[in-house]
Amino acid sequence: MNLPVKRAAIAQLRSTSNKYQNLLSIAKCAKMANEHNASMLFLPECCGFIGSTAQETLNNAECIDSGPPVSIDQDASSRTPHNAASAWLGTLESVVDTGDSSYISHQDMLENYQVSIIRGLQTIAVKSKLWISGTLHEQGAPSSPSATETDKRPRVYNTHIIMDSHGQIVSKYRKIHLFEVSIPSQGIHLRESASTAAGSKLIVCDSPIGKLGLSTCYDMRFADMYRALVEEGGADILLVPSAFTVPTGKAHWHILLRARAIENQSYLLASAQYGEHNDKRRSYGHSIAIDPWGEVVADSGGCDSTASDISTPNVILCDIDDEKLNSTRERMPIRMHRQNSPYSW
Secondary structure (H helix, E strand, C coil): CCCCCCEEEEEEECCCCCHHHHHHHHHHHHHHHHHCCCCEEECCCCCCCCCCCHHHHHHCCECCCCCCCCCCCCCCCCCCCHHHHHHHHHHHHHHHHHCCCCCCCHHHCCCHHHCCHHHHHHHHHHHHCCEEEEEEEEEEECCCCCCCHHHCCCEEEEEEEEECCCCCEEEEEECCCCCEEEEHHHCEEEEHHHCEECCCCCCEECCCCCCEEECCHHHHHCHHHHHHHHHCCCCCEEECCECCEHHHHHHHHHHHHHHHHHHHCCEEEECEEEEEEECCEEEEECCEEECCCCCEEEECCECCCCCCCCCCCEEEEEECCHHHHHHHHHHCCHHHHHHCCCCCC
């Protein structure tokens, strides 16, 4: 009996501050995923919006409701006129069908405040019949506990969602480890906690390709988190949507991701941002799929690649092989060995 192939499409994007253009790129990736018979599309961190300032991020964060998709007629809070909402969502459906957005003029683009990333993703999921994974900024996070009373600015969560093919958000994970780095020689000074609150709960969920362990970008440096996702949560596929900087990417991207896959004997799928987002931010790229033995199944290339044809949007593919997963764990039972290790001081 031939079982259906559990195929993942891992996207590489160059998201900007134009939410509509970003959604058009995602719709193109959905078209590519459908062409290759994938059942799930994996998008990078901040797939729908990357701004230049913390305030832009706050202004463009969205409410993430785990309820059923909201129809155009039901969405009384939308500031987009009914006809305009119908038109731009219909355009996304057309791009999922054709992969072509060349006919869309600048005049057709909506203002950012008129575009909902969530509604766009729901439209793409339903039209393509794909499950979707990706992260976006969620409204409603508390202000920093260390902020003064006169500086109680709102913050967001960096939230990784799993959406089914009916547009229902079935799971969401709020990024726990926030990125704080200063590389003066490279002109890089990033402090995610200034505008983002940390989550606290680990999340594992079922999907058409297997049990997913959710994480986001900087989380990859904390090995104990992935051990818990696999050994306590039962994850077989680790997800790491990212927007890695170029210097840290060149130094650590492949090493860390292969290590997380090897030590947990799990598939690892890391969808990445690539290229120039604005005059302040550039991402490393290299969307990647790694098998439970640590072999790279596919790599989309990035800022240190010699290939001249790296493009965005694009997808790479990975088939999840349950037999390979199980045999890797059986032949070298790391989990049992770890539990039986008599450590002492």
